[in-house]
Amino acid sequence: MAKIDLAYSLEIDEVIDAMEANEMWIEGRLFDKKAFVCPDPACDAKITCKNMDTYADKRKMNPHFIMASRTNMHSPKCQINKENKLNVYTKENHTVNGQNPVIGKKVCFHLVRPKNHGIVNKVNVNNHDKKENEYDKKRSNYNNSNKERKSNYYWLNSLVWFFVESNKSDKTKIDSVEIDFGKGRKYTYSLDNLFKKISTEKEITEKDRNHYIYYAKAKIYKRQDSSYSIIFLDKFLDSQKQVKCIIHKDLISNCRYGKNNKLSLLDSAIGKECYVYVLSTKNVSEKYKTVFLNIENLDSVAISEMEVGYNDNMDEDID
Structure with a gap:
């Protein structure tokens, strides 16, 4: 099954990744780990954010998205699922100079929060059917604005888990973090350069x-x-x-x-x-x-x- 990188939150009307969801749960902005759907408006697949509602010291697995049930899978018309499967196929079967192509991931860490951070319009998740057209309209923006989105983290725990996962994949030299210091000051570091083990x-x-x-x-x-x-x-x-x-x-x-x-x-x-x-x-x-x-x-x-x-x-x- 192709990995689910992003999901649409019914609680805040945004496309986010699982670590962002966990961070928002810690901060009281998200409450229901099952209030997610596929970002593609042509798909009605329900998604669960596993481990969203657990603290870092209580889990041995990163928060991640899974299908909510085996009977509500991606629609045949879902372009996101097709692209995910294609990415998996390319990674496993295509090589460049005898090696699988490796592409680094980039996230953004905000050392200073924007003034309006945390101000969201709560929606009634149980009233999803009545708001279906509204959700689909917002989800339709995914193809235009979210394909190349960077995950936005505000708490260092989220960035540490990104580092842990990158280290396991031996990608710390190519995965990177843009740190936003506020007032337009942004600097990009590779994870290998940003994280410093004290003893070394x-x-x-x-x-x-x-x-x-x-x-x-x-x-x-x-x-x-x-x-x-x-x-x-x-x-x-x-x-x-x-x-x-x-x-x-x-x-x-x-x-x-x-x-x-x-x-x-x-x-x-x-x-x-x-x-x-x-x-x-x-x-x-x-x-x-x-x-x-x-x-x-x-x-x-x-x-x-x-x-x-x-x-x-x-x-x-x-x-």
């Missing part, structure tokens, strides 16, 4: 003011003022300095989306060894013998119990 990186470089995603095993502690300290267990290459990230109270109070859920994830990890990722700049303090990783918001922290390179067996079961 130098303590001081010429690019420490730039944002990278640093990661290693760490422990999280809650401070008396309700802020958090992340103490990484690894050190930078040939360094004896402790590596630390502090989540200050102002970063917590300024979080507008999914704050309670994100704090619950931090609280559930307190005292445990887990993999922590932070999108940050680096500041080396000789005074405190510490390398500080400075984040800009609560969205810039991701927690996982899974090591990069872990190989799950992703299935396409029917719920």
Whole structure:
């Protein structure tokens, strides 16, 4: 069965991928993992977003789309399903210079959220039949505007799962992320360049003011003022300095989306060894013998119990 990359959400009237759906569930924008259909208006296939309603620390498989039932499959007229099958055939049977063609995927991560982010018009999913023409009209825009769309992520957990999947496919050199810093500042990184394993990186470089995603095993502690300290267990290459990230109270109070859920994830990890990722700049303090990783918001922290390179067996079961 061809992989389902995108689905149309009946709750927010948008075509999205499964990681975007999970992020929106965390932030209280989506509620029903079964409220999806095929983006093609010529198709009435119902789709389920498996693992949409689970937290990263509770799952061993990425959120992904599956067919909702074996009796409601894609329509024979569905162009999206035909294209997906063609892509699978091309990948498996056509070669370039003796190798299968490999195309990198690009996503966008927003370090700064747009002012209208999260403002959506909720619809009554149970009233789908009465709004069928309206949905089909919106879905018809898919062929024109969504074929080349980039997934838009706002929480680092989503980007980490993109990295994990890319690493398993050995595509981190060709898969890339456009980071939107706001005010028109956008920079594109390959995943191989963006993600920095602390134990393999130098303590001081010429690019420490730039944002990278640093990661290693760490422990999280809650401070008396309700802020958090992340103490990484690894050190930078040939360094004896402790590596630390502090989540200050102002970063917590300024979080507008999914704050309670994100704090619950931090609280559930307190005292445990887990993999922590932070999108940050680096500041080396000789005074405190510490390398500080400075984040800009609560969205810039991701927690996982899974090591990069872990190989799950992703299935396409029917719920």
